[in-house]
Amino acid sequence: MPTLTPPQDCHSMQELRVQIDKLDRQLIEMLVTRAGYIDRATQLKPAEGLPARIPDRVEEVVQRVRDSSDALGMDPDLAEQLWRILIDWSIAREERVLGPE
Numbered sequence: 001m002p003t004l005t006p007p008q009d010c011h012s013m014q015e016l017r018v019q020i021d022k023l024d025r026q027l028i029e030m031l032v033t034r035a036g037y038i039d040r041a042t043q044l045k046p047a048e049g050l051p052a053r054i055p056d057r058v059e060e061v062v063q064r065v066r067d068s069s070d071a072l073g074m075d076p077d078l079a080e081q082l083w084r085i086l087i088d089w090s091i092a093r094e095e096r097v098l099g100p101e
Contacts, residue, residue, distance in 0.1 A: 001026050031086075038090045042097040052094035058087055 002022055010016040045052070062080055069079035 001029070035093070038093055042094050045098060052098045053091045061087060
């Protein structure tokens with residue numbers, strides 16, 4: 001991943017926007033990587049007798065995200081909203097292969 005210039009070292013909006021665009025690209029790359037793990041889950045879950053949606057696991061992930069975001073200075077409510085969307089998308093992706101519960 002390309003190195004980002006710290007925000008305080010950006011001296012114009014153009015410089016700042018370039019860094020935000022780089023960061024957005026990195027976030028997308030990470031989401032693509034995460035989707036690869038979701039796709040692998042569709043191969044592993046049947047052998048373990050697991051459905052696409054595991055409510056306890058969903059809540060465990062959300063709590064971990066809330067804790068991490070709070071520790072890092074991000075609004076935990078926003079993080080939770082974003083992750084619930086991501087989790088719902090991921091489960092729907094799994095259900096296309098595994099079928100609904």
